[in-house]
Amino acid sequence: MSNNNLNVHSIESFATLEGVGIRFALFLQGCPYRCVYCHNPDTWYGGGRGSIVTIDEVFTKMSHYKGFYKNGGGLTVTGGEPLLHASKIIELFRRVREELGLTNTIDTSCAVMPDCIDELLAYTDLVIIDLKFHNNADYDKFAKGSLDNTIAMLDKTLEKGVNVWVRTVVVPDINDTTDDMDKYINIINKYPHISKYELLGYHSMGEFKYAELGIKYALEGVEQLQPSKLKALQQYVNERRI
């Protein structure tokens, strides 16, 4: 693939939950993690899937939409794992910031730590970090990933002084106890640059995609997290944040 091409799963031109204001969310193809609750399994695989979009094309579209994003909005790269495409994102972020005057957000699981991370973060206004589990064992069991990678990214963003939001998906019977919450908070409280910690309730709305892809859905039969329980847990962690 040429240096200007991105492997794009989809575009959401009106994203409001992926950072500040209205955002252009670019869902990039490919992810090394295999989270059991993932609602976008169709973004897992790289080459051959998704469509090829050049950086110029993304930039041109965003210039056209600039008027919508002026209220703190801008570009969010997500996926998939956007950091797999870090070197290409740098160029896009640079142009979005310098030529359009809009903000840049990375929504990541921290599955990889790219070599060019310092340069990328220099053009980044906000990193949304998905803190999945509070220990390496669960990370491996439920996501084929590791907590260490996430900690490394928290350290890196702290070092570079980039604003960070952290999110955790709460799944019934996996990480939904107050004991779990205490452990998450222990991690969060070590990082003063985290401006928001938000819990998201597990839902099964992505389940149909597994059937389409012929992949077995590990959480079959697990109910969505009750909104009342989510609210209580969010309040619990809010009270314990420093």
Place this chain on the structure above:
Amino acid sequence: MKVEWNGFAEGIWTDSIDVAEFIKLNYTCYDGDASFLAGPTKRTEQLMAEVNTLLLKEQENNGVLGIDTEKVTSILSYKPGYIDKDKEIIVGLQTEAPLVRGVNPFGGMRMAIKSCEGYGMNLSKDVINQFKYRTTHNEGVFMAYNGTMRKARHAGIITGLPDAYGRGRLIGDYRRIALYGMDFLITCKKADKEEFGDRTMTEENIRIVEELSKQIGFMEQLKTLASWYGCDISRPAANAVEAVQWLYFGYLGSVKEQNGAANSIGRISTFLDIYFERDIQAGVMDESRAQEIMDDFIIKLRLVRHLRTEEYNDLFAGDPVWVTMSEAGCTAEGKSLVTKNSFRTLQTLYNLGSSCEPNITILWSQTLPQGYKDFCAQVSIDTDSIQYENDDIMRSRFTADYSIACCVSAMGTGKQMQFFGARCNMAKVLLMALNGGKDEVYGEQVAPLGDIFDADGALDYDKVMAAYDTYSEWIAALYVNTLNIIHFMHDKYAYERLTMAFHDTDPGRLMAFGISGLSVLADSLSAIKYAKVTPIKDERGLITDFTIEGEFPRFGNDDDRVDMIAKFITDDFYKKLVKTPCYRNAVHTLSILTITSNVVYGRKTGNTPDGRRAKEPFAPGGNPMHGRDINGAVASLSSVAKLDYDSCRDGISNTFSVTPHALGENKTAQVANLTSMLDGYFAQNAHHLNVNVFNRELLVDAMENPGKYPTLTVRVSGYAVNFNRLTRDKQEEVISRTFHETL
């Protein structure tokens, strides 16, 4: 200076009619937030409770509470009526009791009889006999229609024409009554009559003089009506209550006289604010009282009703009357016209509960104060009752003091009028072009005979476009000629004597054409161009289906390959319309607006090359087809924004539905995102947006359990309706629309 004008800055307006200048010299711009507003008074709550009881009864009674079958509606046909006399501040009802409908046979006696029968009632013999020896508008039109016009109407290629109901879409400048009093207005019209009476008596001049004579007679009648309610409107209004009341009498007289679709009330809030401010400054009124007067006035506007036929209700579902109120906007110099009263109008949706009428239309400008933009967004999120139109593109084209009639039709207030013209089914034009002028449903030869396309291979884009060019040229001319007949006869047999009295003499005239099925046609042409579309013929030898192989770009994804086709369709059709002159030298305009006729048109149209199945509804107005805009709302809005307003000066309607969650994580974020979105959309020179913020599940539940949602309001296509008043097929169409949502 008249004594009633005490405290007002003088100008040209003091000597001749110029409401816009009066406003400019006297209004107080407000750039704060909504915190000053007052809730409902006890009186308002009690009166509204009585009204809600009546509305519920109306709904239980098949949508019509009662019909006065003994009289013909006119200004003085009914004795004064009240909801609850002691509790009312602003008075006047269309008939003698609230929600009881009058009968208006001027448009056509058959329709009046059918309307009554539709609700199990019979029109009195006296009324029928009164009209035995007079020609109605409907009869006049059908005397002049030729065979092709009748066939085109039957095939549903041009339908919904105002040949069996009042044309409406007129806005009297009712503010003039409050500012000048009726005597001055009558004096001006009499002077005009003398002046036109001295000119060469051409047919047009004679018509104008006759019309002035009719106007003056009805202006006198309006004074009498007001006197029955104890008001002397011969003089100007002396305070805020009188200003509202005088203005309302003008509107009331208009809707008593005629039942035209969408007679709107104009741009009145900022005008009225001048009177409220004067009274508040003088210490004779506080905010609570000012709000109470507006609340009472809006209650009256919510009670306006017309008696309609079943066919009419099918096209314009939910019993709308389009008491469209135009709010905010800017002066010609670009200064905000937002006043405290612009907020009070919106506040009625909280004080009285959400409602589809009046049809509150925000004239959005990038430069409106943020406090007002935020309040509008909040009201949209809470009530789904308001719509937005781009003041920054309209005020230079219609003079700054314009108003919206119906949904999206702009016209200079009191300076211009419109000849409403329903719409042409563009998807059917394409199918007719493929079938050599035959209608694909009935098989009838409607358009001139041409070749039917071969079914032994894929359609060739250039050949299809050549045929489309021929047939769209044909329908454009037929359409203009048909409307010319309709409006000639409407002026002749059902002239709006009172409404036109509140227009300048010999106003500017616009003839408003319309198209439906824009996104179906654009996607169909895109499919023919970018995919492989092979026709399938039926046993009659007509093309009635298609196989589609391969991908093609769809309107609503900000993809120029198809968006430019959509733009071409509108620009091209407008150019073709202009080739045939309009009655009374009216200026051609075009709208992309369907009301709910997108369902009816879809029902009358066969399979289309974009994959839409026969009978399936079209998307409303300028909307992309349901579910085909897959790159998010900004991309979808950006596609629609490419349609050129200069080809579509009667408006480009777009209806946007978003779930609360997708709009933002909390109310503050939702308000900020909605105002950003409106700024972004209108900065692209887009024209109109309906905003709905709710979950699809809510609508599904409301469809099954209407009793749970008595006041659920949804914006459909340029107007709002009570969801319960839609028929099942229209409810399903609303639910099937693209909802911008997020997982």
